[in-house]
Amino acid sequence: MIRRRQTSRRLGALTAAVVISLGALTACAEHEPRRDHQLDRERAVTISVNANSLEQLVLGEVYQRILAHEGRQTVLVMEDDITVSGRMDRLAEGRADFIIGCTGDLLGVVNPTTAEELVESLESADTPAEEASAADEVYRAFVGSLPTYTTTTDPSPAQGCTAGQEADLPQNIVPVFRAAMLDGSEVAAVQGVTKLMTTADVSDMLEYARGTDDVTKAVDWWINANNVLPAEADDEREEESPNYLYQP
Structure with missing residues (x-):
């Protein structure tokens, strides 16, 4: 079953300026048919996540x-398909515009040969400097292997995907989205929150969600604790009841 949650809230501008990463634009892999980029930037962004x-x-x-x-x-x-490759396929087929993954797992999907080589070459990394270098190398290999119709941001310092397919590689959280979908300010906003999140932040949100059985409250708590959005944004959000659509 596919479960859809739709919002149309306008909440204002981010309080902190962020810098768009030019290195996230890719230059290799397959091409897709020509699309109307203006229409892409006017329609709703479909975010695909693993419901499990x-x-x-x-x-x-x-x-x-x-x-x-x-x-x-x-x-x-919210898709029942638990695989990273399934979410990448939805991007390729135009059934999703935005996914979230981790650099090691994503590299394993878009370039499994390089992922395997890096597992062997990075297995001896054990100091903080070596681990940081390994994370950067995996990220750069991942970006260089992305299809040209997709892009990403700088990676989050947060490590995720603990049950990932490429557990021996760094797993920095990153969004992947269709390059034509977001304008400059939207990319900057996505980049800003990606760089802000830490491993501890993600862990705390997960713990809060488990304790309250409410994902929205967990995200509300983290956003408020870190002043990610203006206070009035949460007040406006409280007044709205999001629509849930179910599709077999």
């Missing part, structure tokens, strides 16, 4: 909130 992963549900809510904050309509689609 609390981490995916929490992160999907975070990014949905940030895009709504920029005035962009979003649809959060």
Whole structure:
């Protein structure tokens, strides 16, 4: 079953300026048919997450909130397919515009040969400097292997996907989205929240969600604790009841 959550809230502008990463634009892999980029930037962004992963549900809510904050309509689609490759396929087929993953797992999907080589070459990394270098190497390999119709941001310092397919590689959380979908301010907002999140932040949101059995409250708590959005944004959000649509 596919469950959709739709929002159309306009919440204003982010309080902190962020810098768009030019290195996230890719230059290799397959091409897709020509699309009308203006129409892409006017329609709702479909965010695809794994319904069986609390981490995916929490992160999907975070990014949905940030895009709504920029005035962009979003649809959060909760898929029963648990694989990273399944979410990448939905991007390729145009059934999703935005996914969230981790650099090691994503590299394993878009370039399994390089992922395997890096597992062997990075297994001896054990100091903080070596681990940081390994994380950067995996991220750069992942970006260089992305299809040209997709892009990403700088990686989050947060490590996720603890049950990932490439457990021996760094697993920095990153969004992947169709390059034509977001304008500059939207990319900057996505970049800002990605860089802000730490491993402890994600862990705390997951613990809060488990304790309250409420993903939205967990994200509300983290956003308020870190002043991610203006206070009035949460007041406006409380007044609205999001629509849930179910599709077999």
